[in-house]
Amino acid sequence: MITLQQVSRVYRRGADEVHALEQINLAIPDGTFVALMGPSGSGKSTLLSLIAGLDQPSSGNVAINGQMLSGLSEDQLAAWRAAHVGFVFQFYNLIPVLSAAENVEVPLLLTRLSKAARRQHVETALQIVGLADRQHHRPNQLSGGEQQRVAIARAVVVDPDLLVADEPTGDLDAKNADDILDLLRRLKNEFHKTIVMVTHDPRAERYVDQTFHLDKGVLVKKEE
Amino acid sequence: MSTWTLIRRNLGRNRARTVLTTLAVAFSIFLVCAVITLPSVRTSILERTMNARRLVVHHKFGLGYDNLPVAYAQRVRNLPHVTAVTHLTWFGGIYSEAKDFFPNYAVDSETIEEGLSEYQFDPVVLDQFKKIRNSALVGVRTMEKFGWKIGDEVTLRNSVWFNLSLMFKIIGEVPNVNPMSATLFLFPRQYFEEALRPYEQFNAGGWISMLMVMVDKPENLKTVITTIDEQFRNSSHPTLTATQYEFTANYLSSFDGIIQVVMLVGFLVVASIVLIAANTAAMSVRERIGEVAVLKTIGFRRRTIFSLLLSEALLIAVLGGLLGVIPAYVVLNAGKSSWSPFLGPLTLFLMPVSVMIQGIFIALFVGILAGVIPSRGAARLNVATALRQIA
Ligand SMILES: Nc1ncnc2c1ncn2[C@@H]1O[C@H](COP(=O)(O)OP(=O)(O)O)[C@@H](O)[C@H]1O
Numbered sequence: 001m002i003t004l005q006q007v008s009r010v011y012r013r014g015a016d017e018v019h020a021l022e023q024i025n026l027a028i029p030d031g032t033f034v035a036l037m038g039p040s041g042s043g044k045s046t047l048l049s050l051i052a053g054l055d056q057p058s059s060g061n062v063a064i065n066g067q068m069l070s071g072l073s074e075d076q077l078a079a080w081r082a083a084h085v086g087f088v089f090q091f092y093n094l095i096p097v098l099s100a101a102e103n104v105e106v107p108l109l110l111t112r113l114s115k116a117a118r119r120q121h122v123e124t125a126l127q128i129v130g131l132a133d134r135q136h137h138r139p140n141q142l143s144g145g146e147q148q149r150v151a152i153a154r155a156v157v158v159d160p161d162l163l164v165a166d167e168p169t170g171d172l173d174a175k176n177a178d179d180i181l182d183l184l185r186r187l188k189n190e191f192h193k194t195i196v197m198v199t200h201d202p203r204a205e206r207y208v209d210q211t212f213h214l215d216k217g218v219l220v221k222k223e224e
Numbered sequence: 225m226s227t228w229t230l231i232r233r234n235l236g237r238n239r240a241r242t243v244l245t246t247l248a249v250a251f252s253i254f255l256v257c258a259v260i261t262l263p264s265v266r267t268s269i270l271e272r273t274m275n276a277r278r279l280v281v282h283h284k285f286g287l288g289y290d291n292l293p294v295a296y297a298q299r300v301r302n303l304p305h306v307t308a309v310t311h312l313t314w315f316g317g318i319y320s321e322a323k324d325f326f327p328n329y330a331v332d333s334e335t336i337e338e339g340l341s342e343y344q345f346d347p348v349v350l351d352q353f354k355k356i357r358n359s360a361l362v363g364v365r366t367m368e369k370f371g372w373k374i375g376d377e378v379t380l381r382n383s384v385w386f387n388l389s390l391m392f393k394i395i396g397e398v399p400n401v402n403p404m405s406a407t408l409f410l411f412p413r414q415y416f417e418e419a420l421r422p423y424e425q426f427n428a429g430g431w432i433s434m435l436m437v438m439v440d441k442p443e444n445l446k447t448v449i450t451t452i453d454e455q456f457r458n459s460s461h462p463t464l465t466a467t468q469y470e471f472t473a474n475y476l477s478s479f480d481g482i483i484q485v486v487m488l489v490g491f492l493v494v495a496s497i498v499l500i501a502a503n504t505a506a507m508s509v510r511e512r513i514g515e516v517a518v519l520k521t522i523g524f525r526r527r528t529i530f531s532l533l534l535s536e537a538l539l540i541a542v543l544g545g546l547l548g549v550i551p552a553y554v555v556l557n558a559g560k561s562s563w564s565p566f567l568g569p570l571t572l573f574l575m576p577v578s579v580m581i582q583g584i585f586i587a588l589f590v591g592i593l594a595g596v597i598p599s600r601g602a603a604r605l606n607v608a609t610a611l612r613q614i615a
């Protein structure tokens with residue numbers, strides 16, 4: 001369960017204050033796939049960073065499965081992310097000098113798993129995303145859709161409870177976007193991941209359980 | 225895969241840059257080793273030319289000021305504690321051009337063996353040297369320089385002694401016993417005096433440049449020095465006597481300024497390599513700031529990122545250090561090897577193992593100086609801000 005209580009995030013830009021988020025109250029049950037939508041600059045990425053433990057709110061509380069994130073030090077947050085959160089970005093952000101399998105293995109470098117166990121995890125993750133046959137390819141030898149699937153494999157390889165994705169289909173064509181959305185839904189259905197996805201993609205609504213709309217840092221709930 | 229794989233692959237990312245940076249470090253460390261070893265050139269010249277029982281006598285106001293009467297040799301020979309005396313006379317001959325300087329002396333063929341005992345002249349060659357009127361013994365380096373070989377006849381011009389031109393027949397080599405010996409050109413004084421006979425009215429054949437005096441025991445050196453200089457103090461040609469060590473050290477001290485300048489330049493080179501390496505490290509980190517942000521997002525801690533990036537810089541530095549230090553050790557110890565005659569002044573360097581270790585440490589220091597700031601900057605990156613720039 002993800003719960004946000006009275007969460008605000010204020011950025012200071014010189015003398016100005018930017019209220020990126022104001023008084024957000026939000027609850028996302030485990031095993032749901034939710035979309036965050038809203039115009040550019042409405043605070044979607046900021047909200048995602050708070051949920052994923054990349055940033056701390058200016059006020060209010062963020063708790064994930066009972067773990068209060070506020071008050072954790074930078075290193076504690078890093079350790080928490082390593083164990084509990086998988087990340088997917090718009091531009092994949094794979095390491096170009098590593099093969100697909102090696103990219104997927106990167107988060108496992110932070111664990112105490114044996115070499116064999118790590119290889120097993122990597123293989124499983126690549127199988128889930130359907131790229132077992134591409135494991136020795138470098139990112140530049142893969143299509144955008146394939147790179148994003150490698151990135152998803154990297155996100156799930158440590159078996160986190162929570163997946164966060166910031167516009168994961170933003171750089172993909174319709175066919176590939178559908179594949180990625182389908183894959184994310186499958187991760188929720190088959191592996192009970194909680195998934196929070198920032199998106200502009202109207203197609204997403206067919207795949208998610210719930211959509212939250214943000215506007216100027218405020219949550220506007222639309223009933224469907 | 226391991227963290228090590230990540231470091232290695234990152235170094236392979238821009239191979240040309242990695243190789244060039246490594247070579248730059250290697251080159252500068254090589255230079256640093258040479259610079260650190262430079263003062264040893266002095267020491268090794270001193271040690272190799274020094275004979276603990278030898279005194280050198282020349283004019284009180286310097287070797288270049290005036291000569292000494294040849295008769296001094298016999299007078300010094302008669303002093304107590306003196307076991308051998310020979311003398312050398314600076315001829316100042318040149319072969320082709322004035323800049324092709326090499327030391328050539330008229331020597332006393334009868335006393336040279338006992339006076340310069342460490343040369344261990346070949347008795348057969350020495351016998352010829354005494355018999356053949358215009359014979360010459362030449363050090364290997366001078367032979368090579370002019371492409372001479374034994375049996376050649378060569379003519380030296382000179383402007384010190386009435387513009388004499390003398391023709392010599394090379395009958396052998398000067399034994400290569402010290403850095404000086406390889407450049408020497410020695411010929412019998414007899415021939416020199418004959419050539420000066422037309423100028424007898426000036427007593428042209430009656431002068432020598434210096435005396436080489438052997439003393440029975442090192443502890444008597446002081447007494448003999450005083451005795452010699454006392455003896456000639458009030459003569460028309462007073463003397464200055466010094467141990468060979470002092471004599472050579474004094475001669476070499478004229479190079480101290482040059483040595484200091486060379487050392488300064490050497491260290492400036494290292495400083496500029498540090499700056500270049502720092503810029504390279506900063507560039508390679510900046511290019512990857514997105515990846516660093518991703519690693520941090522995934523949960524890599526500051527410390528891990530910092531060590532990951534710094535390791536790259538240190539690896540290049542140590543590799544470059546090794547590539548500088550090992551050739552330096554080989555080249556700067558070449559004097560000990562069999563091919564030393566071909567290496568000229570390089571053979572005077574004596575690089576100890578400790579300089580290798582210093583070189584590696586300097587390389588490490590270069591790596592740290594170059595790597596710390598960019599690696600620290602990347603490690604402290606604010607993830608949320610960085611992701612905003614890349615995503
Ligand atoms: N690090 C920051 N410093 C200052 N202002 C920021 C920073 N990050 C975001 N903002 C501002 O906060 C608001 C919300 O940004 P963001 O969460 O990125 O919106 P979205 O993802 O919906 O486009 C924007 O006005 C943005 O300019």
Ligand SMILES: [Mg+2]
Binds near residue numbers: 044045046
């Ligand atoms: Mg955004």
